[in-house]
Amino acid sequence: xxxxxxxxxxxxxxxxxxxxxxxxxxxxxxxxxxxxxxxxxxxxxxxxxxxxxxxxxxxxxxxxxxxxxxxxxxxxxxxxxxxxxxxxxxxxxxxxxxxxxxxxxxxxxxxxxxxxxxxxxxxxxxxxxxxxxxxxxxxxxxxxxxxxxxxxxxxxxxxxxxxxxxxxxxxxxxxxxxxxxxxxxxxxxxxxxxxxxxxxxxxxxxxxxxxxxxxxxxxxxxxxxxxxxxxxxxxxxxxxxxxxxxxxxxxxxxxxxx
Numbered sequence: 310x311x312x313x314x315x316x317x318x319x320x321x322x323x324x325x326x327x328x329x330x331x332x333x334x335x336x337x338x339x340x341x342x343x344x345x346x347x348x349x350x351x352x353x354x355x356x357x358x359x360x361x362x363x364x365x366x367x368x369x370x371x372x373x374x375x376x377x378x379x380x381x382x383x384x385x386x387x388x389x390x391x392x393x394x395x396x397x398x399x400x401x402x403x404x405x406x407x408x409x410x411x412x413x414x415x416x417x418x419x420x421x422x423x424x425x426x427x428x429x430x431x432x433x434x435x436x437x438x439x440x441x442x443x444x445x446x447x448x449x450x451x452x453x454x455x456x457x458x459x460x461x462x463x464x465x466x467x468x469x470x471x472x473x474x475x476x477x478x479x480x481x482x483x484x485x486x487x488x489x490x491x492x493x494x495x496x497x498x499x500x501x502x503x504x505x506x507x508x509x510x511x512x513x514x515x516x517x518x519x520x521x522x523x524x525x526x527x528x529x530x531x532x533x534x535x536x537x538x539x540x541x542x543x544x545x546x547x548x549x550x551x552x553x554x555x556x557x558x559x560x561x562x563x564x565x566x567x
Contacts, residue, residue, distance in 0.1 A: 315343040323515060347550060388414055430552040431510040431564045442504030447491065451484045492529045497522035515561050524560050531556035
């Protein structure tokens, strides 16, 4: 089970339970440090989330205060994940939201969205739907390019070879370039391709942050590994608590609902 904790006002992790408890034992975090794992409704102080361990841990390091201690006067925004003085947040149930995220939060409430303190991972079927839609979009683009190049519909789809082998090879590399640019630029800028936008999911880092263009590019090529081993890399998501595929594990990304 992966845990996240607040360090110097920023979300840190993931770490497993043993690592989290080791941080507490060494004094790098204290009983007031906010922590969270999947399944928890909201961020909680370590002392409340791990009471049996916290009782036997040192209260603090002699001569100073742990750098990750946030105190009870701060809270983590359930929307953006940043740390704010508790007086600058509003509370809804167990969740707290900063002023900037309040309009989005209220809109989600109006739409009946699930509200919690962590990431909501997209289901396998939702991800499949997003990939399917992207496949249709790229297929239409590829057919259009083939027709412009003078190939028939069947030849442009790759179902039948033609005597214009050179043209088909050139088209193949153009199509690959378009696919790479499409996914890299869309995920790097918006966090989602058109298919993912339609499915209301997006790609983020393990901490819920924005994916860089370099990571988006690496994620695209990592998909080949997921597909090459009889699609086992994709099937892995059905058995992973964070719905990670092989390429998500390689690039340390997550696919979450918007």
